[in-house]
Amino acid sequence: MAPKKPDPAAKPTDAKKAEKGKKKAEKGAKDMYKVEGAKVTRARPTCERCGTGYFMADHHDRYTCGHCGFTRYKQK
Secondary structure, three states, X not given: OOOOOOOHHHOOOHHHHHXXXXXXXXXXXXXXXXXXXXXXXXXXXXXXXXXXXXXXXXXXXXXXXXXXXXXEEOOO
């Protein structure tokens, strides 16, 4: 039996890839800190319950801890 050739119509086209949308870039440790000259500061607040090792997620109206679920709402 001869091996089957892949169907060119089955391959995704550029139009189909554009429909799916763009992937979000992963955030790493470099996005958690700001470097200003020789000084390093935290870009986001830390959790009040868990301590200094846990950053809070930044949503449009609140900060949330992914570890314990603590939520702090932003002031308008």
